[in-house]
Amino acid sequence: xxxxxxxxxxxxxxxxxxxxxxxxxxxxxxxxxxxxxxxxxxxxxxxxxxxxxxxxxxxxxxxxxxxxxxxxxxxxxxxxxxxxxxxxxxxxxxxxxxxxxxxxxxxxxxxxxxxxxxxxxxxxxxxxxxxxxxxxxxxxxx
Numbered sequence: 539x540x541x542x543x544x545x546x547x548x549x550x551x552x553x554x555x556x557x558x559x560x561x562x563x564x565x566x567x568x569x570x571x572x573x574x575x576x577x578x579x580x581x582x583x584x585x586x587x588x589x590x591x592x593x594x595x596x597x598x599x600x601x602x603x604x605x606x607x608x609x610x611x612x613x614x615x616x617x618x619x620x621x622x623x624x625x626x627x628x629x630x631x632x633x634x635x636x637x638x639x640x641x642x643x644x645x646x647x648x649x650x651x652x653x654x655x656x657x658x659x660x661x662x663x664x665x666x667x668x669x670x671x672x673x674x675x676x677x678x679x680x
Contacts, residue, residue, distance in 0.1 A: 630659050
């Protein structure tokens, strides 16, 4: 998979995507594979660009995972289980549907792939879960 942000134009017949020079070789290889294996077809996903999030101390990622960890202490759920609940309760969390073993399955995006707005919303969901259950979440600066 190759992913990049590009300028896109629509001339009413074709969709034109400006390819970054840094990806020319990788795109050429992918296009050759598509011609050989998939009759020239590729999966294409369009999304609005979003600002990258930071990681590490005092980042949204640290904040979110810290709250999820605290909620695990109250609920007895694992990190994976509690994070799944937060993902499901966050309306803007990206999902895609994939077919596997004859079933259509909803797959939530990784935390690494969400926007800063979605991360903020997920943190607020953690606060709401705690408030609704009269639990106290400690902020990392405390």
